[in-house]
Amino acid sequence: MKRSDRIYILLLFLATVLSGCKDFLDQPVQGQQVLSNYFANEEECLRALTGCYASLSPQDWWENDFFYLVGDICSDDAFKGNSIEGDQRDFGDLARFLITPQNEWIEIKWRYTYEQxxxxxxVIENVPxxxxxEELKAQIxxxxxxxxxxxYFELVRNWGGAPLILEPLTANAPKQSRASAxxxxxxxxxxxxxAIDFLPEKSxxxxxxxxxxxxxAAQAYLxxxxxxxxxxxxxxxxASQIIASGEYNLNDPFSRVWSVDNPNGNGSIFEIQQKYDDLFDAGSALPVITRSRADGGWGFCTPSSHLDNFMGDDPRRxxxxxxxxxxxxxxxxxxDTQLNENESGRTNRKYYLELADRPTQQEHxxxxxxxxxxxYADLLLLHAEAAWHIGNEAAALTSVNAVRNRVGLDPVSSTGQDLLLDIYHERRxxxxMEGHRYYDLKRQRGITQPGFPRLKEVMEDFVDYNLNRSTDPYDKGNAKGALFDVNVHTLFPVPQVEIDLSEGALTQNPGY
Incomplete structure (x- = not known):
């Protein structure tokens, strides 16, 4: 399948596209000097910028892509999956909230984020x-x-406070302590x-x-x-300004949102660009990570029966x-969802690729x-939530019903806390299975326990469901979530290796 050359994230990226600048773009966060003769022309400046995008999905694809699933497995939406003994044990420990500062996925996420x-x-220091x-400088x-x-958004929502580094550090830089959240x-x-004033509209x-x-994209993340x-x-x-801009819409049917034939669709605000390359085996790992083992995948991040039953007869299920x-x-x-090797007889369809869209060589x-x-649907639901909190229920209803209308559902007309619950319902x-649930639940205030993040009451209900109420043959009796501690598990531990390297300048999060 051919597509125009965008800023594709390729496995060969640093070896070819960045030839000539790999000496510093492929270096760790600390201890490197910027090459004095680089950033000498437009091409080099753009290559350095492309290196920043490459960090969203870097060379070690099987490592970084796994963490995009944490928002599902650390919630009631999904299990670790792949119940083969010992396969990605640390990933399973995240799902079970058996998390330690030595967890390899925590270390990987921290390291890649600071590399980015x-x-x-x-770029920010040298391009000016x-x-x-001047126009190109400003945009880069x-x-x-x-x-x-x-x-930093990824850091603060996973760890809270973290080192705030605004310039390239050299080997003799002081050890970095944590800035506050x-x-x-x-x-x-x-x-x-x-950034907003110097970035183009998508159109x-x-x-x-x-x-x-x-x-x-900058407005949406803000x-x-x-x-x-x-x-x-x-x-x-x-959010109202973004909606009024007309740059995004819900015209694509829900079935095409994640289609490989619809990259950068009209509802996409920001997405990581991927291109399969059979020579270097480059592209996204998420489809194979989540696909059933019986279908050549690895069977991780399997949807729960709790999510399945919650969705009921909703056309999105x-x-x-x-x-x-x-x-x-x-x-x-x-x-075939390979029941004997999964915690759930279910697979994430959003990352599923039909056979014709997969690599022709099985080893790739x-x-x-x-x-x-x-x-855009995420943005509309954030707008609905914000509008509710400032007392503008009419605006909240307009946004939540726009999302429902796309899939042919009747509008809701609730008010008060029932409307907030409808907004939460619609977000789920x-x-x-897009990696949002855990992060939503820990930022939202509880409904039955308003003094705590909503994640507490949801995980307690999830444990009770699996142990006492579920009749599902695949995940009934699974005690996932029983170890959840609201005083600990709304943040991840700072990797112990980073604390050791900092010689104690970095402090640990409570409970770890």
């Missing part, structure tokens, strides 16, 4: 002095600030606000530029940052979950499916 921040800092046009720096904000949020806001991008940061901080008025105002025996395509008229496991990180339905 290091690269963005190089490059001999290129704006894109780098957007990506730096994205990196509020300081990270302030920097995220600053970077995004400074102004050429085909070769699709996938690069846009004004709408709105989400406001939501996380409960700055409801600011979030509602900014069959476009989100594949169940044992389901018709999927001509090659799979009765899908990557795919060309882009990974959508932020879409619309965004299921």
């Amino acid at each position: 921040i290091y690269r963005t800092n190089l 002095e490059a001999p290129i046009s 720096v704006a894109e780098a600030k957007f990506l730096r904000a994205f990196g 509020s300081e990270l949020w302030a920097q995220i806001e600053t970077d995004l606000q400074e 102004a991008q050429s085909a070769s530029e699709l996938g690069r940061a846009t004004k709408g 709105a989400k940052a406001y939501v996380y901080q409960e700055k409801w008025a600011e979030a509602e105002t900014l 069959d476009l989100t979950i594949i169940k044992q025996g389901d018709y999927v395509d001509e090659a799979h008229p009765q899908y 496991l990557r795919s060309p499916l882009n990974h959508i990180l932020f879409r 339905m619309e965004l299921a």
Whole structure:
């Protein structure tokens, strides 16, 4: 399948596209000097920027892509899956909340995020002095600030406070201590606000530029940052501006949102660009990570019966979950979810690729499916939530019903707390198995236990469901969530290896 050359994330990226600058773009966060003769022309500046995008899905694909599933497995939406003894034990420990500072996935996420921040800092520091046009300088720096904000967004929602590094560090730099979460949020806001004015709208991008940061993407992440901080008025105002811009819509049917034939669709605000390359086995790993082992996949991150039953007869259920025996395509008229090697007889359909769209060589496991990180339906539901909190229920209803209308559902007309519950309900339905659930639940306040994050009451109900109420033959009796501690597990531990390297400058999160 041919597509125009965008900023594809290739396995060969640092070896070829960045030949000539790999000496510093492929380096760890600390201890490197910027090459004095780099950033000498437009091509080198753009290559350095592309290196920042590459960190979203880097060379070690099987490592970084796994963490995009944490928002599902650390919630009531999914299990670790793949119950083969010992296979990715640390990934399973995340799902069970048996988390230690030595967990390899925690270490990987921390390391890759700071690698991305290091690269963005190089661009932000050096491009302003490059001999290129002022207009191009401004856009490159704006894109780098957007990506730096994205990196700190990932850090603050996973760890809370973390080192705030705004310049490339050298080997003799002081050991870095943790800035507070509020300081990270302030920097995220600053970077995004400074980026917005110098980024193009999506509609102004050429085909070769699709996938690069846009004004709408920066505004959307800023709105989400406001939501996380409960700055409801600011979030509602900014989300309303994005809606009014007309840059995004829900015209694509739900069935095409995750289609490999619909990259950067009209509802996509920001997504990681992927291109399969059979020589270097480059592309997305998510389809093979989540596909059934009977279908050549690894069987991880399997939807729960709790999610399945919650979705009921909603038309999005069959476009989100594949169940044992389901018709999927001509090659799979009765899908086999490999029940004996999974915690659930279900598979995530959103990352599923039909046989014709998969690599022709069986030993190649990557795919060309882009990974959508932020879409318009998410923005509409954030707007609905923010509007509710400032007392504008009419605006909240308009946004939540726009999402429901796309899939042919009747509008809701609830008020008060029932409307907030309808918004929460719609977020789970619309965004299921896209990595949002855990992060939504820990930022939302509880309904039955308002003094705690909503994650507490949800995980308690999930444990009770699996142990006492479920009749599902696959996950009945699974005690996942029983170890959840609201005083510990709304944040992950700082990797012990990083604390050791910092010689104690980094402190650990409570409970670890």
